[in-house]
Amino acid sequence: MATVAVSLTAHDRQILTALNTGASSLSFVGSSFIVLCYCLFKELRKFSFKLVFYLALSDMLCSFFNIVGDPSNGFFCSAQGYTTHFFCVASFLWTTIIAFTLHRTVVKHKTDVEDLEGMFHLYVWGTSLFVTVIRSIGNEHRHSGVWCWTQTGRTGKAVHFLTFYAPLWGAILYNGFTYFQVIRMLNNATRMAVGMSDRAYQFDMKVLNRWGYYPLILIGSWTFGTINRIHDFIVPGHKIFWLTFLDIGTAALMGLFNSIAYGLNTSVRRAIYERLDLFWPDRFRRWAPISLRHRNQQQESELVSLKVQDQQ
Numbered sequence: 001m002a003t004v005a006v007s008l009t010a011h012d013r014q015i016l017t018a019l020n021t022g023a024s025s026l027s028f029v030g031s032s033f034i035v036l037c038y039c040l041f042k043e044l045r046k047f048s049f050k051l052v053f054y055l056a057l058s059d060m061l062c063s064f065f066n067i068v069g070d071p072s073n074g075f076f077c078s079a080q081g082y083t084t085h086f087f088c089v090a091s092f093l094w095t096t097i098i099a100f101t102l103h104r105t106v107v108k109h110k111t112d113v114e115d116l117e118g119m120f121h122l123y124v125w126g127t128s129l130f131v132t133v134i135r136s137i138g139n140e141h142r143h144s145g146v147w148c149w150t151q152t153g154r155t156g157k158a159v160h161f162l163t164f165y166a167p168l169w170g171a172i173l174y175n176g177f178t179y180f181q182v183i184r185m186l187n188n189a190t191r192m193a194v195g196m197s198d199r200a201y202q203f204d205m206k207v208l209n210r211w212g213y214y215p216l217i218l219i220g221s222w223t224f225g226t227i228n229r230i231h232d233f234i235v236p237g238h239k240i241f242w243l244t245f246l247d248i249g250t251a252a253l254m255g256l257f258n259s260i261a262y263g264l265n266t267s268v269r270r271a272i273y274e275r276l277d278l279f280w281p282d283r284f285r286r287w288a289p290i291s292l293r294h295r296n297q298q299q300e301s302e303l304v305s306l307k308v309q310d311q312q
Contacts, residue, residue, distance in 0.1 A: 008239050020248050024067040027255025031059035034263035041271040047114045051101060052262045054124070055094040059255030062087035066252060082132055089164065090128040091254065092171045092218055097124065098262070099178040099214070106182050131163040157233050165226050168218065176215040217261055221254040 008016070034056035038044050065083040097120050104110045137159070224246040231240065 008241060008244070012241050016244060016248055019245065020252055021067050023249050023252035024063045024255075027253055027259075028060055028063035028067065030256040030259035030263075031056040031063060034259045034268075035060055037263070037268055037271065041268075041275075044267055044271060047117070048101065049267065050117075051094065051098050051120075052265075055091060055098065056255075056259055056263055058087045058090040058094055059258050062091055063252070063255045078136075082136065085135060085164065086128045086132045088254075089131055089167065090124050091258070092168055093124040093127060095214065095218065095258075095262075096171045096174055099175045099182075102182050103178045107185050127167070131167065135159055135163040154233065154236070157229070157236075161229055161233070165222070165229060168222055169226070172215055172218045175218070179215060214261060217254065217257045221250050221257060223250070225251050 035053060038049065038053040038056075062084055065080055065087065068080055101113045104113055224243060228240075228243050228247040231243065
């Protein structure tokens with residue numbers, strides 16, 4: 001996804017290539033781990049974690065194609081440019097689906113989110129395909145080092161911004177507004193529950209705080225990239241190395257950030273612990289976090305426990 005102009009030296013490009021490969025590899029490993037957990041642990045195959053699986057799958061493929069080394073000019077170069085754009089867009093669109101699901105379940109008290117799965121797929125994959133095709137119109141993917149990107153003219157840059165960064169920041173704004181409403185609603189319910197000593201309505205504040213960090217992942221991953229695109233549009237041909245460094249590093253780590261924030265929730269940790277507990281020798285059990293077992297037996301996934309108990 002990152003672009004490197006000819007104004008950078010060969011040494012600069014080597015550094016950026018190594019950075020892209022290393023950061024994308026971390027994201028690939030992190031997202032692949034979540035995908036593997038979903039495939040191995042049947043208890044995780046609930047609808048809420050299925051959405052996380054689709055997010056991790058998109059991140060995994062985005063990271064994989066981002067580190068494909070030195071593609072040839074022509075078909076393979078274009079394929080790399082298209083696939084990275086497609087799956088990176090799909091990744092942040094799946095975060096809007098997760099936000100929508102939480103809002104619809106917690107705030108609106110709807111229980112029909114599973115029935116909307118087909119619409120979710122149409123929205124994510126259809127939108128990703130649409131913006132990828134639009135970006136390809138009038139542009140030519142060219143090869144430089146390990147990256148392929150569209151033509152560097154002002155029209156191509158404008159199309160790139162409209163087909164990636166515009167929907168990206170739209171997703172960030174939507175996620176921020178949605179999580180604000182969800183957290184506010186649950187905070188109000190928790191304060192009422194404390195006043196009534198009603199444990200049924202009390203929520204884990206760590207979970208609420210974690211939800212609040214979700215929109216920050218996209219902001220942290222793409223702020224420098226957005227600034228770099230705007231600077232490149234205003235001052236073409238003049239690359240700032242440190243800005244490009246931050247652009248590539250933070251964007252390539254998006255999959256790792258998502259896998260930690262969305263994927264490593266209570267249900268995943270509990271499933272892993274239970275499998276390890278089966279094989280750990282007895283002499284090692286005293287070193288295990290025993291309290292984690294009892295705590296996890298009482299808690300559900302941050303994304304599984306979506307329902308507010310309003311059936312009174």
